[in-house]
Amino acid sequence: MGRLSKSSDAESKISKCRDSGGTSLDLESLGLQSVPEEVRQLRNLKRLDLSNNRIEDLPRWIGELANLDALYLHGNPLRTIPASIQQLSALRILIIARAHASAASESIGNLLGLRELALADLGLRTVPEWVRRLRNIETLYLFGNGLASVPKWLSELSTLTQLSLENNQLRSLPASLKELGSLRFLSLEGNPLLSLPAEIARAGDARKILRYYFRMANGGAAQPLNEFKLILVGRGGVGKTSLVHRLVNDRYKEFRRTPGIKITKWPMRLGRDDVLAHVWDFGGQEIMHGTHRFFMTERALYLVLISGREGTEDYDADYWLSLVRSFAGADVPIIVLHHKTSDWSFELNRELLRKKYGRTLSFLETDSETAVGISELRERIGRLARSLPGLKSSWPMAWRRVKEQLPRKRKSWLTFDGFRTFCTQQNVTERKEQDDLAESLHDLGLMLSYRKDEGLREFGVLNPQWVTNGIYRILNSEKLRKAGGKFTVKAFGGILLK
Numbered sequence: 115m116g117r118l119s120k121s122s123d124a125e126s127k128i129s130k131c132r133d134s135g136g137t138s139l140d141l142e143s144l145g146l147q148s149v150p151e152e153v154r155q156l157r158n159l160k161r162l163d164l165s166n167n168r169i170e171d172l173p174r175w176i177g178e179l180a181n182l183d184a185l186y187l188h189g190n191p192l193r194t195i196p197a198s199i200q201q202l203s204a205l206r207i208l209i210i211a212r213a214h215a216s217a218a219s220e221s222i223g224n225l226l227g228l229r230e231l232a233l234a235d236l237g238l239r240t241v242p243e244w245v246r247r248l249r250n251i252e253t254l255y256l257f258g259n260g261l262a263s264v265p266k267w268l269s270e271l272s273t274l275t276q277l278s279l280e281n282n283q284l285r286s287l288p289a290s291l292k293e294l295g296s297l298r299f300l301s302l303e304g305n306p307l308l309s310l311p312a313e314i315a316r317a318g319d320a321r322k323i324l325r326y327y328f329r330m331a332n333g334g335a336a337q338p339l340n341e342f343k344l345i346l347v348g349r350g351g352v353g354k355t356s357l358v359h360r361l362v363n364d365r366y367k368e369f370r371r372t373p374g375i376k377i378t379k380w381p382m383r384l385g386r387d388d389v390l391a392h393v394w395d396f397g398g399q400e401i402m403h404g405t406h407r408f409f410m411t412e413r414a415l416y417l418v419l420i421s422g423r424e425g426t427e428d429y430d431a432d433y434w435l436s437l438v439r440s441f442a443g444a445d446v447p448i449i450v451l452h453h454k455t456s457d458w459s460f461e462l463n464r465e466l467l468r469k470k471y472g473r474t475l476s477f478l479e480t481d482s483e484t485a486v487g488i489s490e491l492r493e494r495i496g497r498l499a500r501s502l503p504g505l506k507s508s509w510p511m512a513w514r515r516v517k518e519q520l521p522r523k524r525k526s527w528l529t530f531d532g533f534r535t536f537c538t539q540q541n542v543t544e545r546k547e548q549d550d551l552a553e554s555l556h557d558l559g560l561m562l563s564y565r566k567d568e569g570l571r572e573f574g575v576l577n578p579q580w581v582t583n584g585i586y587r588i589l590n591s592e593k594l595r596k597a598g599g600k601f602t603v604k605a606f607g608g609i610l611l612k
């Protein structure tokens with residue numbers, strides 16, 4: 115009954131339009147499976163609304179409605195648009211949405227007079243190339259597709275004032291969008307990978323969004339993080355902590371021995387880049403050597419400090435270099451410092467050490483008290499840092515957000531699944547990407563995650579400062595020393611909670 119009345123609805127609307135010579139016909143939501151043949155006679159039609167029916171195919175004669183100005187087709191399971199559509203040279207508005215991707219047919223690209231076009235909710239993976247020909251387009255709706263990118267050439271559509279791209283999978287925006295001088299309204303909500311703040315995306319102000327995206331968010335796209343890890347090793351009292359102070363603050367100062375690891379942030383300027391070094395200063399006392407290996411990561415830059423004061427320089431060089439090589443690998447750059455040179459002068463067999471420990475060794479004479487060699491050292495650290503694989507690798511906005519938000523979690527320990535959940539909340543959703551991010555954060559020393567080590571995998575993700583504090587507090591415990599190194603689990607807790 116409902117269907118009958120609806121189709122007779124259509125009939126009466128059509129005949130009314132015909133009799134009055136009307137220019138607008140509304141056949142919306144009438145359950146139509148095809149366009150009624152009678153419409154073909156309505157040669158005066160300017161506006162035809164066929165939205166929300168069940169039409170799969172448009173008839174070829176649609177091209178005969180030569181006066182059509184606006185055609186609404188959204189909400190039909192359309193599969194194709196006949197090529198005859200290109201005869202509608204007066205068409206200014208064409209709305210296709212919630213149909214099959216094949217409905218975005220190439221012949222639409224010949225409708226050069228189009229001012230408004232919707233290709234929305236079609237499951238398109240890319241913007242069809244033929245859209246490029248629509249040089250008079252003002253409003254383009256592309257929402258609800260699976261678009262991963264916006265083509266650069268979109269900037270050629272210089273008459274565009276409104277661009278709607280919400281609910282896609284956009285990963286970045288091309289800089290060429292800034293050239294769209296007439297663009298007023300840009301909607302990008304529902305593209306989580308762009309990491310636009312909701313309040314900016316919601317407002318839809320094209321200028322504001324693009325300004326934010328390209329200036330404030332540094333391109334939103336992947337940018338190098340410009341951070342690296344610098345590790346200092348050498349026997350107790352060789353001058354590591356004083357050297358860090360000299361490098362970072364350009365002053366000389368004496369320190370107590372370092373009970374564990376001291377992590378310092380050192381902002382530096384490398385050419386035109388602001389770079390941040392995470393400096394790990396290892397306590398040199400022997401009891402701690404065994405655990406240092408857990409923190410000697412790959413993709414870091416190493417300083418091995420040697421002094422001649424104890425007369426053990428050859429032994430020390432061998433000892434520390436072999437430690438770095440076995441735990442950080444054959445490729446990490448190492449600067450061997452003849453340190454405290456103002457105090458003791460000595461020679462190392464550089465050739466022999468190079469042969470034994472590889473070509474990435476270099477040597478320098480330094481002294482923190484007199485500042486001898488310090489500016490050369492800074493310069494060399496900068497140069498070698500540039501060659502580290504991590505320094506220039508890309509960090510998408512979402513990765514940066516994980517890096518910034520992770521410490522705010524105020525949790526020193528997370529299971530790896532917990533880390534994955536946290537990443538997903540920050541829009542790093544792919545497992546592989548989460549693995550890569552964990553590795554990068556580990557390399558930078560911003561968290562610890564031993565994914566490659568069977569025995570340590572289970573520990574998930576750890577806050578380095580918390581772990582090192584705990585470990586070295588135990589190793590340096592007076593109580594433990596008195597007990598000859600034996601301890602109970604209870605005593606263990608007692609030391610940690612002290």
Ligand SMILES: Nc1nc2c(ncn2[C@@H]2O[C@H](COP(=O)(O)OP(=O)(O)OP(=O)(O)O)[C@@H](O)[C@H]2O)c(=O)[nH]1
Nearest residue numbers: 350351352353354355356368371372398481482483
């Ligand atoms: N002449 C001279 N003495 C230095 C220099 N740097 C450090 N010292 C002396 O060596 C002592 C130890 O220096 P630190 O920097 O604390 O040594 P460290 O390698 O950090 O020692 P641990 O933390 O125990 O591993 C200082 O207290 C100074 O007396 C230097 O550049 N020249």
Ligand SMILES: [Mg+2]
Nearest residue numbers: 354355371372
């Ligand atoms: Mg120290």
